[in-house]
Each structure stands twice: as structure tokens, then as C-alpha cells.
Amino acid sequence: MNILSPIEYEDAGPEVRAVYDEIRAVRKTAAINNFWKTLAHDPVLLQLKWKAVRTAMAPGRLDALTKELVYMAVGVSHGNDYALRTHLAAARAKGLTDAMYAEFIAVVQLAAGNVALINGLGIELDAHLKPGALTNDTAASTPGENTHEHT
Amino acid sequence: MNILSPIEYEDAGPEVRAVYDEIRAVRKTAAINNFWKTLAHDPVLLQLKWKAVRTAMAPGRLDALTKELVYMAVGVSHGNDYALRTHLAAARAKGLTDAMYAEFIAVVQLAAGNVALINGLGIELDAHLKPGALTNDTAASTPGENTHEHT
Amino acid sequence: MNILSPIEYEDAGPEVRAVYDEIRAVRKTAAINNFWKTLAHDPVLLQLKWKAVRTAMAPGRLDALTKELVYMAVGVSHGNDYALRTHLAAARAKGLTDAMYAEFIAVVQLAAGNVALINGLGIELDAHLKPGALTNDTAASTPGENTHEHT
């Protein structure tokens, strides 16, 4: 039910082909997802988005699987099946098991319920969590130390 | 701007005090967040939610910091500042730095933009990602192998 | 932080004043909420919205308090504090107690968590709940009878 039809390699101009070639090289597969083939209607957006994906999803201070989980949490929160399933495939390729996924979804559903609780109860931010207390300078929290913290 | 007023330890019944005591013991702090003090209006919900938080957020197959990031991704997706800031404090206590947080937010914003793209372009799920291909049995994807995958 | 400034009775044209008069008569108070005073920038929308509110919120097959709870559930789901607090005031005037509100919020947070679970697990609609089974004609469910039903 695509609104704009996917553009195949054969029908693409050189700018689009260049991105397709890079996707194929990086991902070591000939397949290009519908996401990219549909974005190709706007070559500049295609390039920017591909660069953004490569930059944001690459392992850095957070590892690649953690990033996939964060991405999927956003997909689930918006009820977006495509975002979830494409990155679930990526996460599985990076080692995500069903048991890990079950833990992930337990956190996501907890957070979603808590968001509703917080909204519905109009809960005020605790004094010790007010901005001043959150900067790295003032927090001076020793990693691992179990301090007064979440919800 | 709490809708139901937080219930202090002194004013709480024994069921609520038992949960407060446990929170204090586990978190090694006398402070109890407004979230819990407001939930205390419904002692059964308080107990269930505390058990759910302890269970879901504890390190398991996913480590505790990854779980905090997943939780925060849901908070950000719903624009819920309290959920974000309480768990950001917890994440910082577990070692999250500003640089890691910047990477986190880069993924969240990428995913949120992609959700809109997917919705707006009505992108169909690629044939190779259709359910049959996603079960662990059929996927047979070798972790680490870079296969045709995300977005 | 109003974007369009509220229009006071003194500054309003006859169309707007007519609605204000009706609001005051129906609600037996001189006060007009900022919601209406801001809508007054578009007199046609003001009239339509007032008629829609009067029609939709009036007791009918559902009583007025139930309707307030439904309204508030939407407000909480969207994290909209104004929608929640204005109708919470209305609900309290109709008999809502803190204990009832705690039950309400327990349902809202349950549903919100379940929505995330359903999205995250990609749960398929059960065969016995597929559309054909949902029309009143085919359901033939005896009210009160406890059948296989929810989540």
C-alpha cells in the first residue's frame, strides 16, 4: 500500500544509485529495503537519511545492539510496525534472542504504563531531580553506586 | 501540581509502609520519589508496580543501563519529562555520560523521524521481513553477520 | 502562555457573547474558561465546539460521569494536562472521589502498558474476535454472561 512507488535500481538516477550501491556494500546484500526505495523520490533526503542512519546506528559509546533496542522502543511507542520489524531483524542479526526481546518488551510496557500514571496523577518532579541536580558537574554520582533515583 | 497528594511515610498504612521500606532498602536512600508516594493511594497498584519495576529493570539478559535507555526512549517518545528525568538520574548513577546520552538521543530522533516517513509514505513491509522470516527458527541469522536488515 | 489571547466578554462581538451567555446559563456561573475565550477568535468554531460539547457530554445512554471519565482517559493518553484538569473538576462536581479516580487511573495505566505490549509483540487479533464476530447481530452475547473476551 505504498503511497509513492518504490524506485528500483534500474529506474534510478546516478545520485540514487550511488546511495543504493553504498547500502549494498555496507550491508553486504543486494536487497534494498522499500524504505530506501521510496525515499528515493527525494534524492537529497535519501542521502541525508542514509548518512544519519549510518552515523547514528554505528557502534560508538553505545554498542550497536543497544542502539537497535532504543530504536525499536521508539517504533513500539508509536505503534509503527515497519520500524519495529526492520530493526528487529537487524537486532537479531546482532545477537538479540527471543528471551532478550521479552525483557525489552517488559521494560517498554512498564514505561508506557508509567507514562500514563504520571500524566494521570500529575506527578511533580522531585526536588532532588530538578535540573540543577542533573548536570554531570553536580551529580557527581559514582557509577554503580545505588542512589535514590528512578520513579 | 499533583492531582492526588503524595502520601508521606508517617501517614501511610502498613501495606504502603512495607513497600516504602523495601524501596529504601533496595535503593539505599531514605528518599521516596513522588511517583511512589502518589501511587500509594492504591496500595495494591503500588505493590504490583513496585514488583513490576524491580522485575523489569533488574539486570537480566539485558544489562541495567540498557534497560534504562529503553525506558527513557519510551519516555521521550511520549514527551513525558518525569519518566525521562527520573530514569536519566538512574542511568547516570549507572554510568551514563553526556556523550552516551547524545548518542542515545540521536537514535531516538532518527527513529521518530523515520516513523513519520514510514507513515507518510505508506511503506509496505519488505517480503524478506514478513513474519515467517522473523522467527528465530527460520532466521538462522548468525549474530554479527551483516545481513540485509534495517530500514 | 496562550498563543492567541483570550477574548473577554466586554471585547466580544454578538455571536461570541451569545455563546458566552449560554455557557454561563448552562453552567450557572459567571466564569468562562480560557478554552472558550481563546476559541472565540473563530466564532463559527466556538459555536460548533460548544454545540458538540453540550451534545456529547450530556447524559444519554451513558451517564455524565462516565462520559467525563472517557474524556479524561483521552486527555491522559495524550498527556494533555488542561483537558484532564478541566474535566476532572467537572467530574468531581458530578461525584468523582479520589478513590474512584485511583481506580480510573489504574485502568488507564494498564491499558497504556497493554497497548505497548500489543505493539511490541505484534499480537494478532484472535479468530473469535474478527469483525464478523463483533457485530451485535452475530455476537448474541447475553449481557452479564462472562464469556471469553478481553485481552
Add this chain to the structure above:
Amino acid sequence: MNILSPIEYEDAGPEVRAVYDEIRAVRKTAAINNFWKTLAHDPVLLQLKWKAVRTAMAPGRLDALTKELVYMAVGVSHGNDYALRTHLAAARAKGLTDAMYAEFIAVVQLAAGNVALINGLGIELDAHLKPGALTNDTAASTPGENTHEHT
């Protein structure tokens, strides 16, 4: 298109079977919804969620049908068809008619439109609705009395 496959009674361990048995006993039906069968991948979450559903949806100070309507309002607000249809079936079993449902949906759509209006106009909370005025102590609103109240 389930992501984790539903676990049938025959394939379930004793903890999961115990919950399934209870669901069957309470609901007086052999059928177990996909929701529960999928949750069964995480037996602790299954138990907690089943307890939460039983607790939250049971008639209390709010009757069971009102609770179903509140639940459905959240489902609709998130565009979650499964949450809506499962609880619609439950609500119909509890006496909800098409005419009542039409009234319900009129309130939901009104609230959703108003949420957008409030967001778009940046409407400030009216002074007489500010927190101090909302506690039961200060409100002193006589139930049934028609005071200055909603939107």
C-alpha cells in the same frame, strides 16, 4: 504477524499453565487470547499482568462496564485496534450496545479534537482550576451541583 509465537497450553510450563487455568476458570471459557499466549514467553510478566488486569478491571467504586470504556478510550487514543476490539467484546458481553458505543466515540473524538485545540492555542490553566482548587479538601463541590467546570 505475531513477533513471538503464542504458546499453547500443551507447550507451556507449570507456571504458565496455572495462569491459563485461572483465566479459563474466571472467564468460563476454554479459549485463551493471543495476548496471554504471547505474554507467556515471560511467565513473571504474565502473572503480574494477569493480576493487574483482574485487579484493575474488576468492579469496585467504578463498575466493570465503565472500566471497559475507559480502557477502550486509551486503546482508541493510541490507535491500537487489538486493545479496542478485545475490550469491545468484553464491553458488549457486559451490556454495551451500538447506541452506547456511538455516544462513547462521540466523547472520544471530541476530547481528541480539544486536545489539539489546547495544544495549538497554548491555553493556560484557568486560575480557579489551579492545583490548590482541585484537592478534595478545598473543592468542596457538592456532587450534582452544576459549577463552573469543564473546558
Add this chain to the structure above:
Amino acid sequence: MNILSPIEYEDAGPEVRAVYDEIRAVRKTAAINNFWKTLAHDPVLLQLKWKAVRTAMAPGRLDALTKELVYMAVGVSHGNDYALRTHLAAARAKGLTDAMYAEFIAVVQLAAGNVALINGLGIELDAHLKPGALTNDTAASTPGENTHEHT
């Protein structure tokens, strides 16, 4: 998968038929969308909604195509395919091309990503954008002049 079945002209009462007749006359087609046929379960809501659509979507200070784009942006933001596709058809009938649609979706996805960024970074409103500065009186911005402004 309609929950309430669409009501055809032949089965409709006079109030509903009057709206159907008007829709047909205004839109110069015999076809009535499922949206209207389903709303017909509540004739008052049908009338109000039809009046609201005619009023809001008619060309005024904003032209009709711009209004369709605004409507679609809301549909995409909520992931509502029906809202998007019905108004996309209307927009195409008013001259929207694929190239224009690609520009539209580029803005929508940018905004959605920025919303997540703003939520995740807790960005404070800049002093020069605080309410006082936004009223038309104080802004005194000359249209076209490129001032310090967005994001």
C-alpha cells in the same frame, strides 16, 4: 473491519439522507465515503462533523490545498492511514503532485525528529520567543524579513 456497519442511503433516515444529499451535491459524486456512512449511527454527530469539515476545509485565508496538507500532517503524526489517504486523494484532486508530496513528507519527518530531540534534550524556550514576544503587537515582524526564528 468496521466496528459499526456503514449505513447505506437506502437504510438511512431523513436526517442522515439530508447530509448524504449535501455531500453528493458539494462533491459532485454519488459516492459517500465509509467515514460518513459509519458516522450516520449518530445523526447529530454526522451533521456537526459535516458542518465542521465544510467550514474548516473550505478555502479562506488559507487555500484549500494548504489545509489538506495540514490535515494530512496530523494524520501522519497519528499514524492514521485512513485520514492520510482520504485527504491525499482530495489534495491530488486539488493539484498535489508526487514531487510536492515528497517535500511535504520531508517537512513532516523533520518535525517529528525534532520533536523527539526537543523532548529528549529538554530544550527550554528561548527568551526571545517567550509569550510576550509572540503576540502580533510586539512581534512587529515584517513579513518576508528573515529574522531569528525557527528551531
Add this chain to the structure above:
Amino acid sequence: MNILSPIEYEDAGPEVRAVYDEIRAVRKTAAINNFWKTLAHDPVLLQLKWKAVRTAMAPGRLDALTKELVYMAVGVSHGNDYALRTHLAAARAKGLTDAMYAEFIAVVQLAAGNVALINGLGIELDAHLKPGALTNDTAASTPGENTHEHT
């Protein structure tokens, strides 16, 4: 209540300063919004986002004011005040009046209510709007012609 503190020009590295300089040149103002100053924690994201904003918001087949309205519609849909107010300022600088804004908000609130109606009534896509009928090739709709179209 910024989570990461804004980075001032004086404290920024050369990559960040280059973007700040460009923002100042394009917008003809020394002021840099908090949005950009906070993004500066991730210079690559800052560059990409600035390029995306410049590309997406520039007049093209859609004019700049229409793009601002689309952007704001997303902001309102997500209840994001910062996104709304920054682009409202930009829109006012481009000629948006209060009366135009009132028309805009009337469309946004209509669409938001309709989204809830569509979700709640489970309205099926009309046969004449099914994908095949939406491609530019098959639609062959003459711009301006008033065909069977929206909602």
C-alpha cells in the same frame, strides 16, 4: 530545564562555530536558538540537522509558509510547545496572521478528532481509495475538478 546545557559560541569548537556562523548569516541575526546550542553536543548531528532544516524548509514546490504550517501541525499533534512556538515565530515573520492561525488550528483539531473517530469506528478504506487508485498514473485527476474524495 535543559538536560544538556547549551553550548555558547565562545565555548564551541570550529565545526560547531561553522554551523553557528551559517545560521547567523542565513537568518541575519546574532541569536542562535537553544535548539542548535544544545544539539552542539553532537557536532555531526548538528551539521546534518542544520542541512536537513535548510533543505526541507526552503521554498520549493511548496512555499515556505505552507511548510511552516505543516511543521507546526506535527508539533501540535505531539503536544510539543517548543516546536510549535519556534516555527510560529518563523511563520509570523513570513506573514502568518492570527486569523490565518485560527483557520490552521481549526483544521488541526478537526483532523485530530477525525483520527479518533476513524480509530474508534474501525473505518475501512473505501474501495475507490485503495492503493491502485492512488498512484498518479491511474488517478488522472484533473486538478480543480471536484471528485469524490475526502473523509
